[in-house]
Amino acid sequence: MSITPIVAIFKRDLKLALSYRFDFIIRAFSALFSVVLWYYLSVFLKPDKSLIGNGDYFTYVIVGMSLLSYINVMLFSFSQKIRQDQLMGTLEFIMASPVSPSLLLFSSTIWEIVMETLHLVVFIAFALVLGANFHIGSIFVLVAIFILTLISFGSLGIIAASFLLVFKRGEPITPFVTAFFALLGNIFFPAQILPEPLKLLSYIIPLPYAVEGLRKVVIQGAGFSQVVTEFNALLIFSAVLVPLAVISLNFSLKIAKKYGLLAIY
Numbered sequence: 302m303s304i305t306p307i308v309a310i311f312k313r314d315l316k317l318a319l320s321y322r323f324d325f326i327i328r329a330f331s332a333l334f335s336v337v338l339w340y341y342l343s344v345f346l347k348p349d350k351s352l353i354g355n356g357d358y359f360t361y362v363i364v365g366m367s368l369l370s371y372i373n374v375m376l377f378s379f380s381q382k383i384r385q386d387q388l389m390g391t392l393e394f395i396m397a398s399p400v401s402p403s404l405l406l407f408s409s410t411i412w413e414i415v416m417e418t419l420h421l422v423v424f425i426a427f428a429l430v431l432g433a434n435f436h437i438g439s440i441f442v443l444v445a446i447f448i449l450t451l452i453s454f455g456s457l458g459i460i461a462a463s464f465l466l467v468f469k470r471g472e473p474i475t476p477f478v479t480a481f482f483a484l485l486g487n488i489f490f491p492a493q494i495l496p497e498p499l500k501l502l503s504y505i506i507p508l509p510y511a512v513e514g515l516r517k518v519v520i521q522g523a524g525f526s527q528v529v530t531e532f533n534a535l536l537i538f539s540a541v542l543v544p545l546a547v548i549s550l551n552f553s554l555k556i557a558k559k560y561g562l563l564a565i566y
Contacts (some may be wrong), residue, residue, distance in 0.1 A: 314412035328420045335366065335426040356520050357434050360433045363402055364516050365488035372482060372508060374413045375454035377460035382409040407455060438522040446518065446528065449535035450511040455543035463553035487512045510534040
């Protein structure tokens with residue numbers, strides 16, 4: 302299997318990013334504004350510490366926000382890249398590559414992940430200046446949970462992109478999906494304070510497990526034994542969602558090629 306198309310896609314995204322250098326500055330100011338906003342909200346809000354792991358609310362939210370940024374990249378970048386390639390007229394050529402379509406889509410997010418990581422470095426730096434408290438435990442466990450999270454939500458993003466290939470519209474549900482995960486994902490508050498139906502619903506999405514696992518490792522200094530539940534849950538989500546993503550993408554490509562939809566936008 303040739304990796305030339307993957308390298309070419311990364312180079313293309315890099316050149317496009319470098320041609321809009323002002324975006325780096327905007328992201329830095331966005332990080333500063335977000336950190337300052339949550340710092341003063343944490344001063345104003347005093348939740349029960351037993352609900353947030355006996356830590357401070359500012360650090361609690363910073364970890365949740367950091368992961369949510371990556372989740373948004375994995376959920377929506379695939380659809381955005383497909384739309385962009387359709388408009389540029391390059392989608393047919395890319396999908397004609399001998400490389401797996403799923404792998405091509407994953408490769409299209411490499412630069413976005415790099416950019417989000419740079420944004421995260423600035424975000425965390427500002428948070429540390431304002432007093433965020435991190436006590437990182439096992440780096441290996443941290444990386445493992447992070448990778449499983451990207452795989453789980455990347456698979457969901459590919460499934461969403463599969464619908465876009467056939468139906469051509471994905472934008473109307475984007476705000477709903479973002480709000481849904483923010484509500485149930487333990488980002489700003491623990492899901493356990495929600496009404497019972499919503500609390501039960503939070504158990505069937507991967508985000509709460511990812512956020513809580515990372516909080517235990519990053520804030521409480523936990524090792525693998527303390528995050529076994531979260532790790533196993535993410536492993537199960539990955540094992541189920543990856544095959545579904547591959548099947549849905551291949552099926553949608555088959556339909557798109559049959560009816561000539563790849564060049565239609």
